[in-house]
Amino acid sequence: MVGRTLNHYRILEKIGAGGMGEVYAAEDTRLHRKVAIKILPKAMADDPARRARFEREATAVAALSHPNIVTVHSVERAEDVHFMTMELVEGKRLSELVPRSGLPLARFFELAIPLADAVAAAHRAGVVHRDLKPDNILVTNDGRLKVLDFGLAKMDAGSKQPDTEASSLPTRHLTEEGQILGTVAYMSPEQVEGKTLDQRTDLFSLGVVLYEMATGRRPFQGDSGASIISSILRDAPASAAELNPGLPRHLGRIVRHCLAKNPDERTQSAQDVRNQLVDLKREIDTGALKVGAAAAGTTGRPAPLPWLVAGGLGLGLIAAVAVIALRRGGPEPGTTSAGFAAATQARLTDMPGEEVQPTLSPDGKSVAFCSRIAGNWDIFVQRVGGSNPVNLTKDSVEDELQPAFSPDGERIAFRSTRDRGGLFVMGASGESVVRLTDFGERPAWSPDGKRIVFQTDSWTYPTARPGVSSLWVVDSSGSEPKKLYDGDAVQPAWSPHGTRIAYWAIPIGGGQRDLWTIAASGQGDPVAVTHDPPLDWNPAWAADGRHLYFTSDRGGSMNLWRVAIDENTGVVSGAPEPVTFGSASGLHSATVAADGRHIAYVGSVEFNTIRKVDLDLAAGKVTVAPPATARVSSPILWPRVSPDGRSIAYTTVGTGGRPGQVREEIVVAALDGSSRRQLAVSDSRNRMAVWSPKTDRLAFASDRSGGYAIYTVRADGSDLTPYDPETKNVIYPTWSPQGDRLAFADTGRSQRMSIGPFPRGEKAPVPAPDPADGVHFIPVSWSRDGASIAGHFYSGKAYDTGIGLFNVASGSYERLTDAGLWPMWLADGRSLLYLRQGKKQLYVVDVATRKVREFHVDMRGLFEFFGAALAPDGRTVYLVEQEQDADLWLLELKE
Numbered sequence: 001m002v003g004r005t006l007n008h009y010r011i012l013e014k015i016g017a018g019g020m021g022e023v024y025a026a027e028d029t030r031l032h033r034k035v036a037i038k039i040l041p042k043a044m045a046d047d048p049a050r051r052a053r054f055e056r057e058a059t060a061v062a063a064l065s066h067p068n069i070v071t072v073h074s075v076e077r078a079e080d081v082h083f084m085t086m087e088l089v090e091g092k093r094l095s096e097l098v099p100r101s102g103l104p105l106a107r108f109f110e111l112a113i114p115l116a117d118a119v120a121a122a123h124r125a126g127v128v129h130r131d132l133k134p135d136n137i138l139v140t141n142d143g144r145l146k147v148l149d150f151g152l153a154k155m156d157a158g159s160k161q162p163d164t165e166a167s168s169l170p171t172r173h174l175t176e177e178g179q180i181l182g183t184v185a186y187m188s189p190e191q192v193e194g195k196t197l198d199q200r201t202d203l204f205s206l207g208v209v210l211y212e213m214a215t216g217r218r219p220f221q222g223d224s225g226a227s228i229i230s231s232i233l234r235d236a237p238a239s240a241a242e243l244n245p246g247l248p249r250h251l252g253r254i255v256r257h258c259l260a261k262n263p264d265e266r267t268q269s270a271q272d273v274r275n276q277l278v279d280l281k282r283e284i285d286t287g288a289l290k291v292g293a294a295a296a297g298t299t300g301r302p303a304p305l306p307w308l309v310a311g312g313l314g315l316g317l318i319a320a321v322a323v324i325a326l327r328r329g330g331p332e333p334g335t336t337s338a339g340f341a342a343a344t345q346a347r348l349t350d351m352p353g354e355e356v357q358p359t360l361s362p363d364g365k366s367v368a369f370c371s372r373i374a375g376n377w378d379i380f381v382q383r384v385g386g387s388n389p390v391n392l393t394k395d396s397v398e399d400e401l402q403p404a405f406s407p408d409g410e411r412i413a414f415r416s417t418r419d420r421g422g423l424f425v426m427g428a429s430g431e432s433v434v435r436l437t438d439f440g441e442r443p444a445w446s447p448d449g450k451r452i453v454f455q456t457d458s459w460t461y462p463t464a465r466p467g468v469s470s471l472w473v474v475d476s477s478g479s480e481p482k483k484l485y486d487g488d489a490v491q492p493a494w495s496p497h498g499t500r501i502a503y504w505a506i507p508i509g510g511g512q513r514d515l516w517t518i519a520a521s522g523q524g525d526p527v528a529v530t531h532d533p534p535l536d537w538n539p540a541w542a543a544d545g546r547h548l549y550f551t552s553d554r555g556g557s558m559n560l561w562r563v564a565i566d567e568n569t570g571v572v573s574g575a576p577e578p579v580t581f582g583s584a585s586g587l588h589s590a591t592v593a594a595d596g597r598h599i600a601y602v603g604s605v606e607f608n609t610i611r612k613v614d615l616d617l618a619a620g621k622v623t624v625a626p627p628a629t630a631r632v633s634s635p636i637l638w639p640r641v642s643p644d645g646r647s648i649a650y651t652t653v654g655t656g657g658r659p660g661q662v663r664e665e666i667v668v669a670a671l672d673g674s675s676r677r678q679l680a681v682s683d684s685r686n687r688m689a690v691w692s693p694k695t696d697r698l699a700f701a702s703d704r705s706g707g708y709a710i711y712t713v714r715a716d717g718s719d720l721t722p723y724d725p726e727t728k729n730v731i732y733p734t735w736s737p738q739g740d741r742l743a744f745a746d747t748g749r750s751q752r753m754s755i756g757p758f759p760r761g762e763k764a765p766v767p768a769p770d771p772a773d774g775v776h777f778i779p780v781s782w783s784r785d786g787a788s789i790a791g792h793f794y795s796g797k798a799y800d801t802g803i804g805l806f807n808v809a810s811g812s813y814e815r816l817t818d819a820g821l822w823p824m825w826l827a828d829g830r831s832l833l834y835l836r837q838g839k840k841q842l843y844v845v846d847v848a849t850r851k852v853r854e855f856h857v858d859m860r861g862l863f864e865f866f867g868a869a870l871a872p873d874g875r876t877v878y879l880v881e882q883e884q885d886a887d888l889w890l891l892e893l894k895e
Contacts, residue, residue: 207258827874
């Protein structure tokens with residue numbers, strides 16, 4: 001193979017081989033990067049069933065997005081060769097790095113925690129590795145761990161149901177003694193017996209690897225495959241702590257629970273393993289658990305906790321009561337604070353589906369939250385420690401969201417879609433509902449209870465906000481709302497003494513999410529709390545005003561952090577410090593009780609699936625097909641079907657090469673989810689990819705050069721080109737039907753649309769007129785005759801303000817509806833398909849008559865306008881279904 005070219009990959013050298021094929025280093029001649037290529041063995045490639053399974057499972061692995069799992073780029077074929085391309089990682093295999101006495105304890109934790117995290121991420125996506133061993137674990141030259149070779153990986157339906165096929169490994173390995181001694185030793189009992197497998201087989205293998213990392217020897221040994229299998233089935237290995245007296249005994253227990261022969265008695269999730277390792281390391285680092293200096297690999301001081309904590313953890317990780325690191329008080333400039341306070345963690349709610357947006361009563365004895373267990377979103381109140389939630393809004397068929405307890409605990413402010421929508425206030429037990437405004441989101445009370453601050457923008461993901469938000473204030477007793485701040489600001493939080501308001505924002509033209517505070521009067525410039533690449537959001541003040549809590553993915557996974565702050569000036573002192581470690585990927589919506597000791601938050605896991613929906617206009621119904629792609633834990637945003645109807649492009653969210661760097665990646669795949677590949681890869685946000693009419697290029701927005709700009713790239717990933725280096729801070733590209741023009745909108749408050757020629761040439765893009773009455777227009781879909789552009793209107797008070805058309809020739813606008821988002825032209829050229837935020841309906845409006853028809857979509861999950869695409873046939877819709885399991889949790893800080 002060396003020297004041969006497969007498609008646009010030039011084979012450079014052979015770098016490995018295994019049961020599922022040979023691996024080569026190759027050069028991608030289009031993207032000018034090196035990749036690894038795994039060649040499928042001919043015997044497997046010639047078997048259609050085995051080949052189809054390989055492609056299906058490789059596609060599932062390609063959907064994994066985790067910093068400690070090698071990325072699969074694509075599954076391809078060149079003539080008679082079937083292969084997949086992967087990230088090429090340089091480093092040493094773990095088997096080469098473990099000394100005879102085992103790793104120093106500090107190094108053990110640095111590798112073991114991300115290893116368990118990577119296995120947990122795979123299991124959440126429904127993938128079981130089945131061949132976990134040190135030879136399949138690489139430590140890169142810069143010290144990061146990467147799990148390799150999912151070549152034996154098998155999909156595990158629902159991630160907890162057993163494999164439908166029995167293992168065939170024992171027979172093969174017993175007859176191939178020359179290659180199995182390093183593999184059989186890591187197999188689970190059920191695997192060597194040829195039984196059906198689920199994710200718990202990986203837990204056994206993980207335990208074997210951890211044992212070897214800690215002691216330098218394998219727990220099950222023998223001179224042949226048969227003798228090793230006999231040891232796995234019958235022997236009880238010596239405790240790791242007994243072999244290495246310098247190890248903490250609890251580490252031996254963690255490993256022993258992974259090595260239980262019976263899967264039902266084994267540790268049940270890799271998330272739990274990681275949780276236990278994190279807790280144990282924290283006890284050692286804080287001095288709560290003493291170990292020998294030699295064992296810790298230090299000179300007697302506890303090893304520092306690495307900032308890199310690999311991300312993507314599920315709810316199982318939070319389930320155990322944990323020791324949470326929390327520094328006592330804020331560090332003074334130039335000093336560090338000593339000691340930690342313990343905190344207990346307990347589940348508050350356990351209803352089916354999701355419980356979100358918690359607000360603690362001032363005394364910390366009750367929590368209000370939202371659930372859609374009744375079909376629409378309702379507000380519930382439950383006693384902390386109780387189990388009988390009360391629905392306060394059961395009499396409303398509309399959505400009630402975002403509850404906020406008043407400072408005296410007597411009232412609850414909330415947002416509702418009832419009666420034109422807006423903000424409302426009701427009694428703490430659901431009585432006396434009063435309207436405050438006809439617009440707004442996320443109400444937050446002033447500490448004296450007299451005013452409420454709120455935002456205008458509505459959003460689902462902090463990584464994908466549709467517009468620019470301003471802050472407004474209204475009297476809690478009712479008055480005309482007044483604008484407080486005209487810059488971008490969301491999730492406002494009033495400080496406990498009423499002096500400042502915290503929020504998070506996106507600077508105009510950029511993609512960074514940072515925290516800010518502004519004087520409660522709205523006067524003066526905002527003061528930055530954070531200013532760095534990590535995603536920082538969800539601010540919540542400590543009860544004494546000396547700290548600001550917030551959610552952030554700095555460190556690798558989404559956790560709760562805090563920073564010392566002067567409430568009067570907004571000036572911070574010291575760097576942000578973590579409050580939780582290794583919590584759920586969906587940790588958010590923290591709320592602090594007035595006693596300063598209780599913090600409630602949401603721990604959630606979300607899965608996304610692309611679903612095919614057939615729209616029958618004549619019959620007035622929709623039919624939902626089975627999932628078109630595997631369930632993945634990363635968001636799927638802005639899908640677009642190619643004009644030839646063969647492919648789909650979308651954005652997914654991952655992590656970049658720098659700690660805390662959010663990366664949005666553009667993915668192109670076949671409509672069945674196969675042949676998945678990434679385009680325009682960079683440590684930046686790449687979003688909103690749209691196909692050219694000929695399907696040969698995609699236009700997208702990227703902040704790789706600072707502010708957002710429009711780029712185009714060929715569908716095969718080559719020829720990445722900026723559309724216009726002079727045009728900055730623009731998003732939402734849209735092609736004309738002839739492919740000779742591009743429309744896009746700026747990222748500022750105006751969202752002003754411009755239209756320019758393609759290619760750029762000498763003519764610069766021309767700004768379109770703004771609609772009247774302070775409303776702006778976001779382009780989405782160009783009509784097939786080129787005469788008009790469909791889009792949605794946006795105002796400073798609301799985002800979902802209606803569907804309309806822009807007449808390209810006259811520069812005039814026509815409003816079609818009073819609500820709606822993301823319109824797409826149907827094949828008849830006279831109707832538009834669109835969505836509404838939070839609604840499980842598709843809407844179709846006739847452009848001529850403005851008559852609107854509703855089509856209910858029967859899905860378990862939700863879908864938003866960020867996740868809808870219309871196929872060229874005009875009747876097939878691809879929707880991104882979001883399924884979330886979310887519960888409320890409570891931290892109780894100990895003094």
